[in-house]
Amino acid sequence: MTVATAPPDVPFADPDVSIVRLHGEACYWCGAAHATLTPAGSVATPVVGGGVRIWFIVACPEHQARRPR
Ligand SMILES: [Zn+2]
Incomplete structure (x- = not known):
């Protein structure tokens, strides 16, 4: 979804991150x-x-506890 501004609890992705990682x-x-x-x-x-x-x-299971920030 596209919104005017990011909600305060949503961090910005690394600009170099692969598109398949953004697509889930x-x-x-x-x-x-x-x-x-x-x-x-x-x-x-x-x-x-x-x-x-x-x-x-x-x-993945190895990173399931990690959250973006
Ligand atoms: Zn992983």
């Missing part, structure tokens, strides 16, 4: 795609022209 198809931290992936919160990215996009990310 791979662990946000290590890129594992063939592990059991669980929801791990959300991150925001800037949208060209203004506003931000919110992404719901996932984590």
